[in-house]
Amino acid sequence: GRAFGFMPDHGQNGIEIITQYVAKPGSDEIVVSTVPFDEKLPLLGFASYVLTYNYEANNGDTGRLTYVWHGVNASAAAKKRAFEEGLVGSKDGLLVQTNQGHEPRHFYKIFKGKLLTSFTALPVTAQLFRIRGTVESDVHASEVAADSSSLASSDAFALHSGKSHKIYIWNGLGASAFEKQAAVDRFSDYWDDVELEQVEEGAEPDEFWEELNGEGQYDRSLGDDGAPLLESRLFHCLLSSGGLLKVEEVAQYEQEDLDSDDIMLLDAGDEIYLWVGYGVSEEENAKLLDMAKLYIHLEPTARSFDTVSIIRVPQGKEPRVFKRMFPNWDDNYWQ
Incomplete structure (x- = not known):
């Protein structure tokens, strides 16, 4: 489920640098x-990355946004280091932790339609x-598992064997023109001597299926309904000295329910916002992720810590998407 979806602007600005965190094999040392x-820089599944973006919304909203992206196979040590450095670097800006395959749409937009995420650096x-x-x-x-069950009629796919520099572009019956074109654009320069072959759904050569463990069942629905819109919910998070988390829901919440001395959790489905009041200590700030983890663990939905994005919002730096989840919002309320 989702509420409005995190979109502080249209991703129109550029990013200057990106920092990669990788654990050395067999150790906790982080490179x-x-x-x-x-x-076009591929994000690799064995690493974590930190990148900073300055957003500018049409309504004049501006601010600094730090993304911490974790690959599916990134080590716990790499994730921890990336988050800690992202938190320090974000200062009083927004911080978003997100995971491979579950990124918010805004993340895709800052890559201008060219993002590629893969499990490994060199395909074997x-x-x-x-x-x-x-x-x-x-x-x-x-990247998805190289099996015919991963295909879906609603999208385009690119398949390469690992044996040669040939890439099949598979066009699902429901794939849009821009998805098909993006597949060609993205993979036409994957190697200098790449050979692209377009394959239409239903007219696949035998070699195509051989690479995918044979023709099998896959999702043939043509529409993508998206997750249902959910009501957002607000919770007051209190951490006891013993490390116990107490979460109290605030019914029919309003802006005045946000407590400047504490951390408030706003559950928006695919995204969980942690609003950090002016009076929150460094120690509490450092336990943000623990709060989110505990909350997801206690909350009876099919979500996991790896499928939601965690967004830290400092008091006074709320983006419009956050304010919209309140019945009324007054920018001068705390002044």
């Missing part, structure tokens, strides 16, 4: 490397990428 940002076996988006600027290619 940190900072590289110039390139929209077949790799399958799903290309999907709602508009040209949020199309993204994400």
Whole structure:
């Protein structure tokens, strides 16, 4: 489920650098490397990344936003280091922690429709990428298991064998024109000598299915209904000295229910906002993720800590998407 969806602006601005965190094999030592940002830079599943973006909304809302992205196979030590450094670097700006395959749409938009996320750096076996988006600027290619069950008629896919530099572009019956075009654009320069072959759903050559463990069942529905809109819910989070979390729901909440001395949790479905009051201590701030983890664990839905984005919002820096979840919002309320 989702509420409004995190979209502080249209992702129109650029990013200068991105920092990668990778654990050295067999140790907890983290290799940190900072590289110039390139929209085509693939994000790798064994790493965590931190990038900072300055948002500018049409309504004049501006601010600093730090994303911490975790790959599905990133080590716990790499995730911890990336989050800690992201938290320090974000200062009094927004901080979003998100996971591979569950990124908010705004994250795709800052990559201008060119984002590619993969499990490994160098393919040794077949790799399958799903290309999907709602508009040209949020199309993204994400690696999925190289099996026919991963296909979906509503999207385009790119498959390469790992044996040669040939890539099949598979066009699902329900794939949009811009998804098909994005697949070609994104993979036409994957290697210097790449060979692209377009494959229409229903007219696949035998070699295509051989790479995917044979033809099998997959999702043939043509529409993407999206998650249902949910009512957002507000909770007061209190951490006892013994580390116990007490979460109290605030019924029919309003802006005045936000307590400047505490952390408040706003559950918006796919995204969980942690609002940090002016009076919150460094110690409490450092336990933000623990609060979110405990809350998700206690909350009876099918979500997990790996499928939601966690967004830290400092008091006084609330983006419009956060304010919209309150019946009334007064920017001068705390002045």
